[in-house]
Amino acid sequence: MIEEISIRDLGVIRSATVPLHPGLTVITGETGAGKTMLLTGLGLLMGGKADPASVRPGSSTAVVEGRMHLPEGSAALERVLDAGGALDDDGSVVVARSVAAEGRSRAHLGGRSVPQAVLADVAADLVTVHGQSDQVRLRTPSRQRAALDEFAGPAHAAVLEEYRASWAERVQLVREIDELTARAQERAHEAELLRLGLAEVERVDPQPGEDVELQGVVARLGHAEELRGAATLAHGALVGDDSGEPQETALVAVDRARRALEQAAGTDPALGALAQRVAEVEIALGDVASDVAAYQGELDADPARLEQAHARLAELTALARAHGGDVETVLVWSRDAGLRLLELDDDGEHLRAMTQRAEALGATLDTLAARLTEARTAAAERLGAAVSAELDGLAMTGARLVVDVDPAEEAGAWGADTVTMSLVPHPGAPARALGKGASGGELSRVMLGIEVALASSESAGGSSTFIFDEVDAGVGGRAAVEVGRRLAALARHAQVVVVTHLAQVAAFADSQLVVSKASASSDDGGPTTVTGVSAVTGDDRVAELARMLSGQADSSVARQHALELLEVSVGAR
Incomplete structure (x- = not known):
């Protein structure tokens, strides 16, 4: 999990240290206050692309540092050690990224300078990020197939790995066979x-x-x-x-x-x-x-x-x-x-041997593909039922997720199946493919339902941190409350960080961080805008929830509503 992130001179943030705790952490604040910069900082630590334009005006370099705790025996820990990084006494590792205004960026992992891609490798095993772009990816068959494969569990993953290794070997063999055949006259x-x-x-x-x-x-x-x-x-x-x-x-x-x-x-x-x-x-x-x-x-x-x-x-x-x-x-x-x-x-004999091996691999692939199809079909039924149950709790009563596993036109590197996820929005309605008919709000809830189902399944144990950027977009009212409830349920299995505008979601958080902006003097004496991040508890948190509800932190009605939301959330936390 991510324990802390410190940001200096990134966008509107001059300097901020953000503690991130286990459970559900929400990040709230006025529009334009700088919540996006927090996610940008997290993205840099996870090996994301560096944009020199994000460096605070007047500064030469933006710096983001984070502390992550790596699970024992995890692939992320092994990658850190392979890169020569050092762990602190408590088993955590310090990750740092600097972005120069002239365009260069540097990455450090455990005190060692590393390529940006190494940070991405480490983060891939620790962090899952969801935003509007991820909803777009959920519309694609490949992304839907990946979600189903993850849900299917480790036994299925082992078969898939064996299939992909055999597929890669056969592709290489076929390439060599074609080359030998094409050059037969020349040889x-x-x-x-x-x-x-x-x-x-x-x-x-x-x-x-x-x-x-x-x-x-x-x-x-x-x-x-x-x-x-x-x-x-x-x-x-x-x-x-x-x-x-x-x-x-x-x-x-x-x-x-x-x-x-x-x-x-x-x-x-x-x-x-x-x-x-x-x-x-x-x-x-x-x-x-x-x-x-x-x-x-x-x-x-x-x-x-x-x-x-x-x-x-x-x-x-x-x-x-x-x-x-x-x-x-x-x-x-x-x-x-x-x-x-x-x-x-000897080419003739070599060609015959390669052809025989390719035929044997073809038979192996057929067998493995059949096992993949069987496992995906069974997992599709379970995933559809699990997500449908979640949708019912997300104020989409009667809605169902249908996961179809159909034969592909031809086998590929991931098997011989095409996975399609469709949403039945209410009883009697036709199924609509997520890639064509689902709205942004529906996709947000379907995506959240899938993550909760994955975290609760036998395949749980992958990412230890989930980051959601406005997963509640397009929802409100009772649906927003249920989104918060499901996020809280997910947070029982993993660290969850959510950027939200909805008090109904924020009320379910174990900790709430407020991003605020204020005017200050720049280094040259002129006015500038700076962003601060602070944790709110007690009356301050009630006031922030009231502001989110009505725009007025001192509204007695809004404060009463905020208190009611906090009471409702107690059972989910």
């Missing part, structure tokens, strides 16, 4: 191209690094004479040629240097170490000479082999160019293409 064409590409790769059969290796082969075979000459020259320089003539080769020179150093090493041992190093050079030159000789032996200027290498390299180059890279690129594409082809070839 078949893609698969054919992949097969052709893979067949070409398989035919060429490229090996990792083969193109690089062939490039080396072609380079050697294409320049065999030039390479042979270089190798011959190098070999001759190292070890000499086959002419038999003495030559100053690298090995001969190094050998001579080694011998000279070894001979002098007896005089200076340091030269022995140098001789050893020269000997190592001699060995390395011998190894190089052997490798050069081997290279000469392997070097072959075979034109046929060169042509074969050119042809293979051209084939690999063409394949690589087709895939935008080298042989490694081709091999990567081949691996990925194989996986993609498996996926495409």
Whole structure:
């Protein structure tokens, strides 16, 4: 429930703190005094849209703070904790909303800054608001169906949740099936191209690094004479040629240097170490000479082999160019293409599996829809009887609410039913759909009757606070008294806050708040209007009820009538 709301610089309200108690609280006051601003403040705390125009003229920011008590284990409490909000020691949470005149708004929940939508989520489980716009919504079949579903109870709600989950899954499956079917030709064409590409790769059969290796082969075979000459020259320089003539080769020179150093090493041992190093050079030159000789032996200027290498390299180059890279690129594409082809070839099986699942879900939905229809039909009879009993007490003797559950043209996300609520205003009169024939006053009482029926049913336990904005519009006299009585009955199960102009309704309240306006000086010294909120009890409350009855708080007749109303209301509170 909402324990308190504080408002600063919102509309005509400069500063006001409004305590809200359990039971029925009515908010009264002259027209234009600012009652609407109280509801606007409550709306902001519940995540409603912020209007910069509601900021009090001359102020930069309007601020609304509220304290709510959250039931243990409620979804609202869990949402607060998920958002990182902190609870006070008594289990209550502070909610705040600020609206800047330049258009920005901020929301805080339990000391943490949160998006506006989080406040709306929390309020959805705690507060139900009814006003003239809600009566308009009651005219729509979807709103009527929602009211019936709520009345049907938790077992029905569980079936409905299961139905909606199955419906959502089937919708997604059908969307995927349609997409696969629509793209079947495109995917078949893609698969054919992949097969052709893979067949070409398989035919060429490229090996990792083969193109690089062939490039080396072609380079050697294409320049065999030039390479042979270089190798011959190098070999001759190292070890000499086959002419038999003495030559100053690298090995001969190094050998001579080694011998000279070894001979002098007896005089200076340091030269022995140098001789050893020269000997190592001699060995390395011998190894190089052997490798050069081997290279000469392997070097072959075979034109046929060169042509074969050119042809293979051209084939690999063409394949690589087709895939935008080298042989490694081709091999990567081949691996990925194989996986993609498996996926495409599996589409048929996947499509069959999805179709079978969709058919199974269809059968499940048919079964669940039948259970929903059965539960709604039974609940419709009970709701009609309960609301009709309430209407009889709301000075609509003989009026009946008829709730019809008919097959819809096609099943939807909420089942296969169309719910229609109709009002029979008096015995013998034809039923008139609420969306077409009911007046505003009739709708007000029907709506109140539904809320009382919901609060009194097995499904009670949803919203803990109800806010009614002029639910008594269009009623008066005895009907107004009965509206007050029913509001008081609803308040036995929940916190009820009502904005009303009728003393007959206000008399049934457990607490009454009066909104009044007065002239004051603004910050710049000019005149301005401010609104205050005060609780009235005793003689003050009698005077306020008398004002509501006759417009004169000091009228003895009106005061006597006010006292009579208070006496009548005692039994209902």
